[in-house]
Amino acid sequence: MSRKIRVLVAKPGLDGHDRGAKVVACALRDAGMEVIYTGLHQTPEMVVQSAVEEDADIVAMSILSGAHMTLFPEVLKLMKKQGLKNVLLSGGGIISDEDIKKLSKLGVGKLFTPGAPLADIVDYCTKEGAKIIAKKEK
Numbered sequence: 019m020s021r022k023i024r025v026l027v028a029k030p031g032l033d034g035h036d037r038g039a040k041v042v043a044c045a046l047r048d049a050g051m052e053v054i055y056t057g058l059h060q061t062p063e064m065v066v067q068s069a070v071e072e073d074a075d076i077v078a079m080s081i082l083s084g085a086h087m088t089l090f091p092e093v094l095k096l097m098k099k100q101g102l103k104n105v106l107l108s109g110g111g112i113i114s115d116e117d118i119k120k121l122s123k124l125g126v127g128k129l130f131t132p133g134a135p136l137a138d139i140v141d142y143c144t145k146e147g148a149k150i151i152a153k154k155e156k
């Protein structure tokens with residue numbers, strides 16, 4: 019791989035809990051990835067604009083508010099509108115298995131729920147990020 023994987027960690031919506039997002043961001047950084055954290059209360063438009071500006075490979079959203087069935091599809095729609103076809107949308111939060119299946123069918127990547135081992139998140143982002151960089155470099 020010719021460069022570091024760039025991960026945009028985002029907290030969309032009104033959810034004010036970002037400890038988990040910060041822990042994941044640190045784990046990804048410690049694993050050698052370049053991590054950009056957007057901070058709290060981002061709109062879907064702000065998240066996608068940041069992904070464009072930062073040339074992100076992965077957008078990882080943390081949603082604990084229960085708004086995941088609104089926010090993930092909206093961000094995915096805006097990513098497609100911006101032409102971000104080689105950018106993975108993934109993330110985590112308090113999301114039921116049923117909703118994870120629905121979001122997966124829409125094209126959202128793996129979603130992690132509370133208690134997921136950091137090693138699993140790092141491993142997933144490492145593997146998927148490497149695939150994305152390879153596609154971008156073709």
